[in-house]
Amino acid sequence: MTGRAALWPGPPAGLDEESPSGSPTPDDPLLGARLEAVVDAVDAPDVLLALSRHGRRLVRCGGTAPAPPLPREDLRYEIGSATKTFTALLLTRLIQDGVVTGAESAAALLDPERPERTPPVTPAHLITHTSGLPALPADFYARALPAWHSNPYARYPASRVEAAFLRHRSRHRPGTRWRYSNFGVAVLGLALAAATDTPWEDLLRTRVLRPLGLHGTVPRAADPDTRLDAVGRRKDGHTPTPAFDAGGFQAAGALRATPYDLLTFLEAHLRPAGSRLEDALRAVRRPVLRRGIGHRHVHTVGWFRHPTAGGPMYFHSGATLGQQAFLGFRPDTGTALVALCTRRFRAHDPFITTAYGLLADGWS
Template sequence: MPSDGSRHLRAAPATAGGAPCVQSPESAPDDAGPLRERLAEAVTASDAPHVVFALSRRGRRSVVSGGTVPSPPLARENLRYEIGSATKTFTGLLLARMIASGRLTGGEPAAALLDRGRRPGADPVTLAHLITHTSGLPALPAAFFLRGLPAWTTNPYARFPKDRVVDAFLRHRPRHRPGTRWRYSNFGVAVLGHALSTATGTPWEDLLTDQVLRPLGLGATTLRADDSGLDAPGHGRDGVSPVPAFDAGGFQAAGAVRATPHDLLTFLEAHLDPTGVSAHLAPALRAVRRAVLRRGIGHRHVHTIAWFRHPTDGGPMYFHSGATLGHQAFLGFRPDTGTALAAVCTRRFRAHDPFLATAYALLAQE
């Protein structure tokens, strides 16, 4: 971060002087100026090395980027960002597609899929339990912490590959009957990914690519970093210390997706209007908007198979956030206003972090 506290703001195409600008592929809406100002304010408020706020309103896109470090050689909005747990929205959509196609029901016992010949028992953990965080599994396997400790500040998940995830699941004995309590679980969604891969006989990366990424035209979305120069560099909580690219290990279904802001907007726009999407995916895109779980006092916390859902004055708002050791992401959409927001930044989550609050408020007010 510059010592004078200045911020480097950029959007494509770049403008002189570092002032934020907006990119819109269609004619700008009447409120383009105020919208540009709100996006620029959100970028500045996020206080991160690299930040992009990409918003689509009824098909018109506005993208503003910036950060606390000089602009990279490639425009920030063209880089790929790690979206962490927001990956679960892709996994939920994949499961919804498997159910809509009749290949699965969601009620399959995960252990029976992962360990052929195993009897499911009276109260098995099903695929539906895993995606809705009602499986009874903890956030992470008990052995994860000891195994990941040597790489805790770099890549702990890389030390827990698929075989360890599956073995930990098959050995686990839930304290509560599946389906009775909600507990957010990276472990559970990771197991779901392996169960879907086993059920289809397809490696997870190929399965997600064939069933979700390719049909939606998400050519700049992938599950691992490479040497192409397209991956945004991660940073620690201080916004300065470099963080290596995230390796999800055996937790790919829970957090491995990395994508450009434009691909993320394409993904969200498909949720807003499934009519222009592949006929095979349209039913699943509609399905992931339906409430499947309500919890808390007055059942105020509503979940779909892929999204958190909160009320607004005009209708429901769907969203999911995510973080890795060096990136953060917020994805959300509002059918009532036809608005989608993909916000990404390169800084590890910290206490009272402004990024998520800023992104949530921006979508809620649109």
């Protein structure tokens, strides 16, 4: 694996270049029919696909359940781990603004009085899943088990996340191994909050959501109004699930957002020029590490990055106890795709792979 801290100074030359693909535009009836066919094929109570091609948008929605009181495209959906792409952009914004460097000790940010561990785990390690932390704290499962089918994360508050991190000792040097970690990104959110003396949700709102005009994107802790929220379902596709409570893992999975906000978020990554977050948006797309056989798996600060025939595509998925989400974009075709559904992930569930395939093939 390659890729270290101190930190993604800017995108490689040509990163924002787009090449004409000859693919259909969003107002092409064949493209609309294809999206409708995918929506019809998904076995979930509520399904939504939102596409942007060079800024022109197309939304198709449906599902096996009766239509909710509000249009599906106006609801807020739980995006689970796709929240990490927002936290990644927050980190790069804070680095660009000189608030943090990304290379300081996360433990020192949380508790300046603690003796420094060597080598330190940094914010850069935490966001790129190279901190050496496991997916979840060792004692998470015992605490979460009584609420495993309702809201397990709610039983593990921020104070326990911080304590578990400060006592953890990894067997591997930070920056040497990749392991996807909700724990690590949760710690990052707490560390950034400590560094700025501002709760993560307020920090995200002022540094990312408001500058991008994302007024329909909220963490549950910051907005108790649930009238606009889509209702998740369990694996049976019928039983409602409680609204997801991320507990101390806010930065790793707490956000709910409207499809239009998610498209706006992705469009900002496609066309960062002129944005108040331009430097951060460019930085968050830069590849920072490779892993696996032949280093075929490429990661940026906040996105998985895979090759296509026309150029790289960037994506991240997420899931809660009753909803699934896929976010992705392709600079070569100027395309952004949001896919959402309200059914818990099941074994061999095709929803995320179908969304990935839609973005990867370019609709040519």
